[in-house]
Amino acid sequence: MSLILYTRNDCELCTKAEHLLAEAGFSSAFTKVFIDDDLELLDRYGDQIPVLMREATGEKLSWPFTASQVRDLLDG
Secondary structure, X not given: XXXXXXXXOOOHHHHHHHHHHHHOOOHHHEEEEEOOOOHHHHHHHOOXXXXXXXXXOXXXXXXXXXXXXXXXXXXX
């Protein structure tokens, strides 16, 4: 996987982001990481989620993002 989608349980915006990624054909390009049980991730992303990060570079997109922005992130 080349992207990480930082998410939380019961997060409507996270669900929208995941649907956008699926509809744009990126379902196999990301893994979800739930931050609810990780204090460090909660501190870092708690009020910013969903956040999409490219693993190789650490480059991030905060919601709202578009399919075009995700493609640019992947192409890096």
